[in-house]
Amino acid sequence: MTEVFSAGVLVYRRGTAGIEVLLGHMGGPLWAKKDASAWSIPKGEYVPGEETARVAAAREFTEELGLPVPEGEWIDLGEVRYGSGGRRKTVTVWAVEGDLDPAAVVPGTFEMEWPPRSGRLSVFPEIDRADWFDPATAQDKLGKGQRPFLTRLTESLG
Structure with missing residues (x-):
């Protein structure tokens, strides 16, 4: 089974209706x-040993959004492991x-063959839009593997 490591930053804000x-x-x-x-943190x-998870999280945040991670305390939400099809992700x-x-988001891009089997490479944004969501709405927006981070965040903030 192939193991893949990924790291990220979940930015939150406090409003009158909560976080x-x-x-x-x-x-x-x-x-x-x-x-x-279809939404993601x-x-x-990243490759362990080549950079730390925290360094990778900051780098990937900037690559995906075109913005630096906001200044402030980093709250460790831990790890989640999931996998399918012979691939495990941490x-x-x-x-x-x-x-x-x-x-203000200026997303990074990636290339993929599109349309399939056309032999043409097309460029697409890593993310095509960003938005703010309350935790209940975010639960539906996020893929199942990332949902535990929302629970950990809300528990951490009390």
Whole structure:
């Protein structure tokens, strides 16, 4: 089984209605018409030993959103492991309080063959939009493997 390591930063803010979290909608044609389970904590892969999970989390946040991680205390939300199809993923996430404007996001890009079997490489944004959600709404937006981080954040903030 192949093991992949990923790290990210979940930015949250406090409002009159409680906390909200900043999520990114996954970019590219495979996610374009999906909403439920199509959003993600800004994160990405790294190789242990080449960089730490925390350094990777900050790098990936900036690569995906085009913005630095807000200044502030990093709250360790731990790891979640999940897998399918012969691939196991370990995701490590921290939370940081901040108030970023989703309109300021300038996402990084990736290449993939599109349309399938066309032989043409097309460029797509890592995320095609970002937005703030209360934790209950974010539970529906996030993929199942990332949902435990929301619970850990709300428990941590009391």
